[in-house]
Structure formats: structure tokens, C-alpha cells
Amino acid sequence: MRMRWWMMLVLAAAPALQAADPSAASRASVQASAQIVDGSAALVGAGSELTLAAVEIVGESAHLVLKGAQGSVTVSLRVSADTARVLAASVGVVVETVATTAGHLLIIGGESVAFLLSPEAAAHRHHRNWP
């Protein structure tokens, strides 16, 4: 079957793809960790006895107040809608902390809800336009 002129035009005009991305590319803004905005990071250590004392959620932002025997710490993070629902229903619940290579995971009801970078890893978090 001969290809009609208009078929050729459409095929040549079709820039095409997704099939190849040789350069990575698309950047959505990523949230690389939660941050302690008030209180001592020393309260959040592996095996710490912490309770989720309060939760404030505004849009995709959440502030968690965690209370331990030595005081309290406030953690700020971005959350998905699903995580926000879990947090809102978890006030008064025990928060587990699990140490990882680069910080601590905060776990509520078996689900990890936040990651806190260690100071060593936090030194490698920065992002700006260059130059």
C-alpha cells in the first residue's frame, strides 16, 4: 500500500516520545526530609519513648509535637493526604523511632510517617539555581 502524502506529513510532524529520556530531566520539587523546628534533636533517638502529643495539618504541611520524658520536640514535614489522615487519628499514640544510616524513621501504628536526617546527612541538603 502506498503511503499518502498526508500520512507522511503527520508521521514526520509527530515529534514523538517518552520512549527516550537520555538526560533524566523532569524535576518535581521533592521533599527530602522532615525537620525539627523546635526542641532538641537528641530527644529523637533510636528507642526513644515518644508520644504524639499534638498534630497540626495545613494543606500538605504537618507539625507534630512529640513528647518524651526529657521534654518535647516539634517536627515539620510535608505529608500526603493518606498520611495526614493517619496522623490526625493518632494523637496520644506511641511513636517508634528506628535508626537508619542517615537519620531516624518515625513510625506510628507500623507505618513510617517521617524521616529525620542526621546532622551529618543534613549537611548535604541544599538546592538553588546556579550560578
Add this chain to the structure above:
Amino acid sequence: MKRALLFAMLSCIATTADAGQDCRSEILAPHRQAEAAAQALAVVERLEAMDAPIALVARVGTDLSKHGLRYSHVGFVVRDADDGRWTVIHLLNTCGTDRSALYAEGLVDYYADARVALDTAIVWLDAALADELARVLRDHAAARLHDADYNVIAHPRSDRYQNSTAWVLETLALAMQPGAPPDRRILQAWVEARGHRPTRLHIPYSKRIAGGLFSANAHFTDHPLSARLSGEYEVVTVDSILDWLERGDRVVHREDLQRPGPATR
């Protein structure tokens, strides 16, 4: 009837090609944040063990395995730049649009944006090239090579578009010729004459039409018509850059750190 159909098809192309893609904000799951940060610290450990001011770091932002490629993106990681102990300087597409910008960011941020896997390659260059690279980044000569008109499939000799790998290749060429002007066309001709061989990607019609007809960041018009008809496109890739550097004896050491990422679980 045919003309009406053609008009309708081309109108559809024109409308949606301009639309671009949403710049959605992604909230990384905590375990992914932890893994990205762990990979960043592993890379820092390797970088600290080598006495070099700069290295190349490649990551897997897109799955190119169907093209036989592992790494999709590469940047320069610089010791003691303005922002921290180690800073990655690289070009990123702006949220699927036809624009790009240069960024300086930490290694935690760099690996948090690795969408497919956290595998990485660290490549150290010979001392003379490393020193010159550090210089062209420090004095911002490399920034003058940046063209914000982005094309994910930019032709290696395109002076109309640029992607992230092309910027890295052209910056390497600038550093290899101290005193050369930051002129993209001259540098592109120079790397070709010095044996850089772009990767040839085969993208069949079916994939192109079904997969990306409406991508704002893909412009095939700077490839020859023969390439568009055959589906064989030449592009600068991480593999083509590293192959060229290795053949030219400019690589002194390479380490590949494997770490499963989001797509592998």
C-alpha cells in the same frame, strides 16, 4: 474529507504540544528519603577517600533499559563549593516543559530525585582535567554554555536545543581546551572530531506516536528527516560521554554503587 482529517490531527498536535506537563510536587515516602540519604552518604564517603576537587556522578532518573542504558543523567560534584562540602552542579528540565535551568544542590537532594533506582556511578578524571573543570565551574564559564531551550532528545550538534548530558559534554570540552571560547558549535565540532560517538536510540513509530506525541520537552525537528523516518536518533548519553572519556584515557577511577530504588520494590 482527507484535508479535514489532516487539519483536525495537526490542530490537535499544535494545541497539546504547547501545554507541557504539570509540575507536580512529589512527596517522597519516608523510607525513600532514608534510602536516598544513605546513598548520598555512601557517595560522600567515596568522594572523601579520593584527593580530587571534582568528579562526575551519574544517576538513574529514567528507565532506559530498553535502549540498553543504565544511567540517564549526570552532573559534576564539586568539593568545597559555596553551598557545602560537596555540591552537584547540573542541568535539569523544568517540569516537563521546553525549558531548563542549572542547579547547585547537595547529594541528598540529588539522589532524592532519582526516580527509578538509586544506583550511581562516580567517575574521577585525570588531575589536569579535574583542575580545569573545577576552574570553568568556579569562574562560571560553564554557565555560558547553557541554553535554556530544552530538548530531551537534542541532537549532539544542535545549537537550538540542549539537554543535561549535552551540557556536561560541552563543559568537558571547554575544560579540555584552556582558553577556548564558550561557543557551543565550536565545542560540539571539537568533541566529534576527537572521537565522541553519540548513542543511537531506536524509537519506532508506534512508540513515538503512542508514547510522546504531545511531549513539550521533545523536539525532533533538529534531527534530520532521515532520522525521523528511520526512527534512529543520535543523542549524547551518559554512556557516550563515559565511553569517550575512557577511550581518551581521561578516567582515573570509576565506582558503581548499586542500591535498589523505588521502581524495584
